[in-house]
Amino acid sequence: MAEPRRNARQNHLALAKQVIGIALERGLQSGEHLPEQVYSEACGVSRTPMRAAFKILEENEILSWREEEGYFLETGPQDGLTEAAQLLEEMEDSLATRILSDRAARRISDVQSVSALVRRYGRSRNTVLNALKILARDGIVTQLPGRSWAFQPILDTPRSIEESLQFRLILEPQAITAPGFALESKKAGLLRAQMQAHLQTRQGRIGSASFMRIDTEFHGFIAECSGNRFARGALLAHHRLRRATQKDISIPDFRLRQSLEEHMDILDSLEKLQFDVAADLMTLHLRRSRIRRPDAANRGIVPLMRGPNA
Amino acid sequence: MRGRNEAPVIAFFPEASFGAALNCVGIAQELARMGAEPVFVCHPGFTGVFADYGFKEYHLPEPPGGSAQASADYWQAFINTHMPHFNLDAQAQLDTYVAPTWEAIVDTAIDAEAGLAALLDQIRPDAIVLDNVIMFPAIARAGCPWVRIVSCAETELPDAHVPPYLSGLAADDPARAGFEKAYARATRAAHRRYNDFRRAQGIAPLPQGIFLENGDLTLLLSPEAVRYERARPLPADRFAYLDGCVRTESRFDLPRLPVAEGPMVYLGFGSLGAIDTALITRMIAVFATLPARFVVNVGGFLDAYDHVPDNVYLGDWFPQPSVVEQSALFIHHGGNNSFCEALYHGVPSLVMPYCWDGHDNAQRAEATGTGMRIGRADWNGETLRTAILRLLDDEAMRTRLAAISGRMQANPGTRRAAEAILRLL
Structure with missing residues (x-):
C-alpha cells in the first residue's frame, strides 16, 4: 500500500508546484487570495487534490489559511516564491528523475554502471536498480549485456x-x-x-x-x-x-x-x-514550432545553420 | 504614401548578428506598442527569428553559393583561420582579423544590394532603421528617412576624446596615433573597393576608414555611465543616446541544480564565442571549484560537453535579459548588447574580449568601475577564480551599478528609440 500513497503525495506535490507557477505567471503578490475553484480549473483537477496541494503549500508557509475565506499567498515573488518552488521540487524528487535530469544536463555519460550510480547518489544497489527499471519502462534506458545501462537518445542537442x-x-x-x-x-x-x-x-x-x-x-x-x-x-x-x-x-x-x-x-x-x-x-x-536559430553568426559571414533540414 | 489612419511601416534591417538583431527587436516591440508597424528585412539564416517575436519578415535572397554545406565549410575555415587570432591583442588583430572581416562585410553589402532594393520597393517603408557597420546604397535611394543605430561601442563614431575604434585603448593612450595609422593601412583595400561600389551605385564616397555615414537620425546605445565627453558633442537634433536598449523576453527559471546554493553567474560569449568549446571547457573546470552556480550559454555546441559539474547548467540559448537580471555576475565577450544588459540590470561584467569592439568595452568596463577585463590567452585557473570571487564580493561596484541600473530602467532605451523614430516621420 506504500506505493499508491507515495504516488498520491507526488501528484499533490506536482500540483503544488503548478500552483506556484501560476502565481508567478499571474504576478500574484503576498496577501492575494487563491480561490480553490479557479485553481482547480486552471490545473485541470477536481477540488480534492487541489485542497491537498494547498495544504502542502500551507505546511511550507507559502500559503496561509483563513477561516471561511480560504487560502492566501503568504510568500510573494519578492519573498522567495521561486526558491520555495525549488524546495518543493526537492521534496518531489525521486532517484529516477534525478538520474534523468543529470543525463539531460550532461552530468553523467550515456552509458552507466549500477555501481557508478550507487557511488554518485549514495543510494543502495536495489534503489538504483529500481530507478533504472522505472526509466526502462519508458524506453529511456536499456540494459546492456553485463552490468551497464545505456541511455537512449534524449532531447538534449x-x-x-x-x-x-x-x-x-x-x-x-x-x-x-x-x-x-x-x-x-x-x-x-x-x-x-x-x-x-x-x-x-x-x-x-x-x-x-x-x-x-x-x-x-x-x-x-x-x-x-x-x-x-x-x-x-x-x-x-x-x-x-x-x-x-x-x-x-x-x-x-x-x-x-x-x-x-x-x-x-x-x-x-x-x-x-x-x-x-x-x-x-x-x-x-x-x-x-521549429526553433529556427543560427548556431553561429558573425558580421560578414552567412550564418551557420545545422540540423537535418538546414 | 500611406493613408492618414494607416500605421507607419518601419523597416528594420539589422546585420546578421544576434546583437544587432535582438537590439532591433527591443525597439520594434516598443514601436508596435506605440501603434507603428515594424517589419524586418532578414539575412538568410535569420528567417523565422523575427517572426517568433511577432514581426513580419522579408527575406534577402541567398548569396551565390550559399548552400548549408557551403556555409558549414566557410565556418569551419573561419574557425581554423581565426581562432588563434582571437588570442592576439587588438593591434595584432588588425591585419589578421579586422582587415579580412572588412573585406567580407564589403562583400555582403555588394551581394545584398539588388535584393535589398527590390524588397524596399515592395515594402515602401515610412522609415528604415539600419543596425549595421556599413551603408547599403539602396537605403540612401529609398526615398524615406533612415535611422542609423550604433549598436557597437560608441568608439564607432570617431572623436578626438574617444578612443580609436576597435583599439581597446584609452582615449589618451600614447599608442593611439600608431593604432590609427595601422587601422587605416589595414582597412585601405576594403575601403577603396567599397567606395568604388558606392560610386557605381550613385552615392558619394566616404572618408578613409568610414564605411557608414550618419542617418537622418543616429541612435547610440552607449549608456551615460560609460559615455565619453566628446570634443565635438553630437548635435541633439540628429543624434540620440539610448542608454542601452534591452528587449522584453520570456521569463527564465533556473532549473534545480544538484548544488542548490550560491550566487548565479552567467557566461555568454555570443554565438561566435560559443565556437571555442575548448576555452569554455577549461573555464567550466574552474567553475566546478567555486561556491556559485553557473549558467553557461554554449550555443549550438551542447554535444561538445560531457561530465558537466553539479554547479553548472548548460544551454544552447537563453532569454539573456531575464538571465542577466537574476545573475550576480555576467562573464561576456564585451559585445555591446551584453555590456548594456549588464549595466541595465546592475550586474558586474567580467569581460574576456575576442575581437572587434569587445576590446573597447573591456577597457571601458575597467575604466568606469563597472567590471573587469581578463585576457583570453593569459588566464589560468587561479586568476579566473580570483577575478570571479573579487567581482562577486565587490560591494562598492555593486552599489555603483545599482544606481546606474536605476537610471537606465527609469527611462528605457527602447522607448527613447521608438519615440525618436516616430518624431522623424
Missing part, C-alpha cells in the same frame, strides 16, 4: 530536438486522422481553460517550464485520443521523454502565446469533428 520535431510531424497529424479518434471533451475543456489562463498573464510572465508542461499535456492528450494504438503508444512515450529532458527551451513570449492559440484552434476543429482540418493545423503548428 539541437539535432535531437530537430529529429523529435520531424518524428512528430510524421505521426501527430496521422494520430488525428486515423480511424477512431475520440476527443474526451471534459479534458479538452480543462486544457482549454489552462491555456486561456496562460494567455491572460502579463507579457513576459509565461515561464518556459510552465509552457513546456502545458505543451506536452496538450500533445499527450491528442495522442491519448487517437484511434491508432501504436501511434498513441509511440507518441505518449515520446512526449514523456520531451517533458523529462527538453526543459530549457527558451521561446519568445509572442511565439509562446501564438502556440497556445494554435492549440486552441486544433481543439476547435476537433470539437467540430473536422479531423482533416485539425491534422493540417497540427502540421502547421509543428512547422511553426
Whole structure:
C-alpha cells in the first residue's frame, strides 16, 4: 500500500508546484487570495487534490489559511516564491528523475554502471536498480549485456530536438486522422481553460517550464485520443521523454502565446469533428514550432545553420 | 504614401548578428506598442527569428553559393583561420582579423544590394532603421528617412576624446596615433573597393576608414555611465543616446541544480564565442571549484560537453535579459548588447574580449568601475577564480551599478528609440 500513497503525495506535490507557477505567471503578490475553484480549473483537477496541494503549500508557509475565506499567498515573488518552488521540487524528487535530469544536463555519460550510480547518489544497489527499471519502462534506458545501462537518445542537442520535431510531424497529424479518434471533451475543456489562463498573464510572465508542461499535456492528450494504438503508444512515450529532458527551451513570449492559440484552434476543429482540418493545423503548428536559430553568426559571414533540414 | 489612419511601416534591417538583431527587436516591440508597424528585412539564416517575436519578415535572397554545406565549410575555415587570432591583442588583430572581416562585410553589402532594393520597393517603408557597420546604397535611394543605430561601442563614431575604434585603448593612450595609422593601412583595400561600389551605385564616397555615414537620425546605445565627453558633442537634433536598449523576453527559471546554493553567474560569449568549446571547457573546470552556480550559454555546441559539474547548467540559448537580471555576475565577450544588459540590470561584467569592439568595452568596463577585463590567452585557473570571487564580493561596484541600473530602467532605451523614430516621420 506504500506505493499508491507515495504516488498520491507526488501528484499533490506536482500540483503544488503548478500552483506556484501560476502565481508567478499571474504576478500574484503576498496577501492575494487563491480561490480553490479557479485553481482547480486552471490545473485541470477536481477540488480534492487541489485542497491537498494547498495544504502542502500551507505546511511550507507559502500559503496561509483563513477561516471561511480560504487560502492566501503568504510568500510573494519578492519573498522567495521561486526558491520555495525549488524546495518543493526537492521534496518531489525521486532517484529516477534525478538520474534523468543529470543525463539531460550532461552530468553523467550515456552509458552507466549500477555501481557508478550507487557511488554518485549514495543510494543502495536495489534503489538504483529500481530507478533504472522505472526509466526502462519508458524506453529511456536499456540494459546492456553485463552490468551497464545505456541511455537512449534524449532531447538534449539541437539535432535531437530537430529529429523529435520531424518524428512528430510524421505521426501527430496521422494520430488525428486515423480511424477512431475520440476527443474526451471534459479534458479538452480543462486544457482549454489552462491555456486561456496562460494567455491572460502579463507579457513576459509565461515561464518556459510552465509552457513546456502545458505543451506536452496538450500533445499527450491528442495522442491519448487517437484511434491508432501504436501511434498513441509511440507518441505518449515520446512526449514523456520531451517533458523529462527538453526543459530549457527558451521561446519568445509572442511565439509562446501564438502556440497556445494554435492549440486552441486544433481543439476547435476537433470539437467540430473536422479531423482533416485539425491534422493540417497540427502540421502547421509543428512547422511553426521549429526553433529556427543560427548556431553561429558573425558580421560578414552567412550564418551557420545545422540540423537535418538546414 | 500611406493613408492618414494607416500605421507607419518601419523597416528594420539589422546585420546578421544576434546583437544587432535582438537590439532591433527591443525597439520594434516598443514601436508596435506605440501603434507603428515594424517589419524586418532578414539575412538568410535569420528567417523565422523575427517572426517568433511577432514581426513580419522579408527575406534577402541567398548569396551565390550559399548552400548549408557551403556555409558549414566557410565556418569551419573561419574557425581554423581565426581562432588563434582571437588570442592576439587588438593591434595584432588588425591585419589578421579586422582587415579580412572588412573585406567580407564589403562583400555582403555588394551581394545584398539588388535584393535589398527590390524588397524596399515592395515594402515602401515610412522609415528604415539600419543596425549595421556599413551603408547599403539602396537605403540612401529609398526615398524615406533612415535611422542609423550604433549598436557597437560608441568608439564607432570617431572623436578626438574617444578612443580609436576597435583599439581597446584609452582615449589618451600614447599608442593611439600608431593604432590609427595601422587601422587605416589595414582597412585601405576594403575601403577603396567599397567606395568604388558606392560610386557605381550613385552615392558619394566616404572618408578613409568610414564605411557608414550618419542617418537622418543616429541612435547610440552607449549608456551615460560609460559615455565619453566628446570634443565635438553630437548635435541633439540628429543624434540620440539610448542608454542601452534591452528587449522584453520570456521569463527564465533556473532549473534545480544538484548544488542548490550560491550566487548565479552567467557566461555568454555570443554565438561566435560559443565556437571555442575548448576555452569554455577549461573555464567550466574552474567553475566546478567555486561556491556559485553557473549558467553557461554554449550555443549550438551542447554535444561538445560531457561530465558537466553539479554547479553548472548548460544551454544552447537563453532569454539573456531575464538571465542577466537574476545573475550576480555576467562573464561576456564585451559585445555591446551584453555590456548594456549588464549595466541595465546592475550586474558586474567580467569581460574576456575576442575581437572587434569587445576590446573597447573591456577597457571601458575597467575604466568606469563597472567590471573587469581578463585576457583570453593569459588566464589560468587561479586568476579566473580570483577575478570571479573579487567581482562577486565587490560591494562598492555593486552599489555603483545599482544606481546606474536605476537610471537606465527609469527611462528605457527602447522607448527613447521608438519615440525618436516616430518624431522623424
